[in-house]
Amino acid sequence: MLEKRLLACFSLSRRFLVKYQRRKFSVAINEKETIDVCGKKYQRDEWTNVTPKILSHVGRNLHLQEKHPLGLLKNRIVNHFYSQYIGRTGNPIFSVFDRLSPVVTVEQNFDSLLIPKNHISRLKSDCYYIDSGHLLRAHTTAHQVELIKSGIDSYLTVGDVYRRDEIDSSHYPVFHQLDAARLYSKHEIYKQEDISGINLFENGDETAEKQEVHTLDTALFLQAELKACLEKLARNLFGEDAEIRWVESVFPFTHPSFELEVLYNGNWLELLGCGVMKQEILANCGITDKVGWAFGIGLERLAMRLYQIPDIRLFWSQDTGFLNQFRKATPTSPVTYKVFVRV
Numbered sequence: 594m595l596e597k598r599l600l601a602c603f604s605l606s607r608r609f610l611v612k613y614q615r616r617k618f619s620v621a622i623n624e625k626e627t628i629d630v631c632g633k634k635y636q637r638d639e640w641t642n643v644t645p646k647i648l649s650h651v652g653r654n655l656h657l658q659e660k661h662p663l664g665l666l667k668n669r670i671v672n673h674f675y676s677q678y679i680g681r682t683g684n685p686i687f688s689v690f691d692r693l694s695p696v697v698t699v700e701q702n703f704d705s706l707l708i709p710k711n712h713i714s715r716l717k718s719d720c721y722y723i724d725s726g727h728l729l730r731a732h733t734t735a736h737q738v739e740l741i742k743s744g745i746d747s748y749l750t751v752g753d754v755y756r757r758d759e760i761d762s763s764h765y766p767v768f769h770q771l772d773a774a775r776l777y778s779k780h781e782i783y784k785q786e787d788i789s790g791i792n793l794f795e796n797g798d799e800t801a802e803k804q805e806v807h808t809l810d811t812a813l814f815l816q817a818e819l820k821a822c823l824e825k826l827a828r829n830l831f832g833e834d835a836e837i838r839w840v841e842s843v844f845p846f847t848h849p850s851f852e853l854e855v856l857y858n859g860n861w862l863e864l865l866g867c868g869v870m871k872q873e874i875l876a877n878c879g880i881t882d883k884v885g886w887a888f889g890i891g892l893e894r895l896a897m898r899l900y901q902i903p904d905i906r907l908f909w910s911q912d913t914g915f916l917n918q919f920r921k922a923t924p925t926s927p928v929t930y931k932v933f934v935r936v
Contacts, residue, residue: 662908
């Protein structure tokens with residue numbers, strides 16, 4: 594999930610995972626009528642505003658490069674989830690999807706996440722549209738519904754996202770997000786043999802603490818699980834003594850919603866956004882017996898702090914003076930960026 598624009602920063606079957614991990618993306622542009630993105634041709638129309646410069650970033654996959662700072666950070670977060678959340682069979686419960694196509698439909702990016710038709714985030718001034726029905730994803734949360742519909746209860750998605758923005762040292766129109774979601778059944782919440790008299794849902798009122806369809810116990814359980822999960826992640830990244838705080842927020846696809854902030858160099862840094870998943874989204878996926886939470890985190894903002902990288906544009910550098918600083922690093926190495934002479 595999560596930027597102030599209310600967009601998310603927030604495993605299919607093994608066969609599905611292999612299919613996507615084998616896919617390679619390419620881009621070609623015909624200035625006259627069509628655009629080829631990721632091997633598919635799209636007809637230009639009045640919504641088309643994606644540029645050759647932006648399309649040149651598709652397929653760079655910085656997050657898949659193990660010795661790139663974004664790849665190191667992604668693997669650090671993934672390794673944390675793999676080690677902290679182990680299922681009964683001894684395998685991690687979270688599946689990772691980091692090769693999903695950045696081309697999504699308007700339905701995926703907005704409608705499926707209950708983002709209103711008149712929301713500012715849909716404007717051409719905010720997104721890169723390929724045509725009236727497709728765009729380069731503005732957040733990795735765009736894949737939430739397709740993953741849940743396929744039967745996945747716990748997942749991490751990582752990828753490049755695209756939003757129109759003025760370029761400066763802290764803003765770039767292409768960046769990377771990691772999203773996650775976890776669903777729970779009644780048996781997972783109430784670990785007892787007889788749960789016949791326990792309900793996850795009710796016909797109640799929405800309050801600051803809960804959705805109208807959730808019991809208060811359900812809502813409080815999900816909030817506690819979510820916050821415990823993310824506080825562990827924050828301390829993995831910033832140290833066990835990191836000072837953190839929760840701030841109430843609002844997002845179209847979660848309620849209640851929160852932002853997690855970390856005290857960093859004397860200032861509060863917004864680390865991520867999260868919340869209890871709107872039950873309407875799950876119902877639209879055909880899920881009527883589970884509840885869940887979700888969160889999203891921007892990788893560049895975090896990597897700039899952890900590695901002391903002063904300019905977001907450096908992530909796209911192919912200069913060895915930049916890349917070699919991370920060549921021998923592991924996901925947990927304390928690398929500090931040093932200014933280099935460009936060649």
